[in-house]
Amino acid sequence: MTQTNARIDEANRRLQERLMHVSRLAAVGEMASGVAHELNQPLAAVANYAQACERLLGLPNPDLEEVRDALRQITAQAVRAGDIISRLRGLTRARESLGELTDVNVLILELADLIESDARLHEATCRFELGKGLPPIALDRAQIQQVIFTLVRNALEALNDRPPGAREVVVSTARAPDGDVLIEVRDNGPGISAQILERLFDPFCTTKPAGTGLGLASSRTIARSHGGTLEHRPNTPAGACFVLRLPPPARR
Numbered sequence: 001m002t003q004t005n006a007r008i009d010e011a012n013r014r015l016q017e018r019l020m021h022v023s024r025l026a027a028v029g030e031m032a033s034g035v036a037h038e039l040n041q042p043l044a045a046v047a048n049y050a051q052a053c054e055r056l057l058g059l060p061n062p063d064l065e066e067v068r069d070a071l072r073q074i075t076a077q078a079v080r081a082g083d084i085i086s087r088l089r090g091l092t093r094a095r096e097s098l099g100e101l102t103d104v105n106v107l108i109l110e111l112a113d114l115i116e117s118d119a120r121l122h123e124a125t126c127r128f129e130l131g132k133g134l135p136p137i138a139l140d141r142a143q144i145q146q147v148i149f150t151l152v153r154n155a156l157e158a159l160n161d162r163p164p165g166a167r168e169v170v171v172s173t174a175r176a177p178d179g180d181v182l183i184e185v186r187d188n189g190p191g192i193s194a195q196i197l198e199r200l201f202d203p204f205c206t207t208k209p210a211g212t213g214l215g216l217a218s219s220r221t222i223a224r225s226h227g228g229t230l231e232h233r234p235n236t237p238a239g240a241c242f243v244l245r246l247p248p249p250a251r252r
């Protein structure tokens, strides 16, 4: 490569990085009011349940079971608020040093127990189709595992509408012709609802009553911070398929 080409490449790479950073900041700005709104709900619920506890305990013969229920609600809402915050952190985190070279199949096998017990809870089955000869990827293990788990959890939640015998999630890996590693999570659920298809990866885009709408947004941020992509395509004959594409170090 000539020196000029190398310089243009370097300039392009810098520009790309700045664009990523700016678009992340833009997303954060857009989110600020959303965050206030999102956190307001669990916080208001916590305050309500706490007041209820105080009132119940002030009665001559307090029903402790009712108090316990209210306390459980407080815990659940606090966990939900914490979840929103930790996902936001994932969304705003700047590019970090990318950890060790990793075999993504090993990464997925480490998660297999967790995924399988989650699948059992949702009365679904999960199948693993791990490809051979994958190049090692330099990655942040916890972040990529978080992405895979988010995609599997979404698939399982989407399958709740289907009869228990017919709920299947497949996690597969393959080497793309260009050398990238592909991690796919697909299900045979109803697929992405047409109303949100265009905003699917936007923060706070959710169709679930208690959803945060941050799973796919933070997953895409993580994919991009690894020089990769996260895309959706419809599964055949039905359902959704999410493809996480990660380039090996030589192609980054």
Ligand SMILES: Nc1ncnc2c1ncn2[C@@H]1O[C@H](COP(=O)(O)OP(=O)(O)O)[C@@H](O)[C@H]1O
Pocket: 150, 154, 155, 156, 158, 187, 189, 190, 191, 192, 193, 196, 200, 205, 206, 207, 208, 210, 211, 212, 213, 214, 215, 216, 217, 239, 240
């Ligand atoms: N596998 C899937 N099948 C159908 N819809 C999905 C699937 N994964 C995601 N979605 C849709 O995308 C929305 C956003 O997902 P996500 O960002 O993880 O937020 P949340 O799960 O909190 O709603 C979901 O509310 C759901 O409508």
Ligand SMILES: [Mg+2]
Pocket: 150, 153, 154, 215, 216
């Ligand atoms: Mg989700």
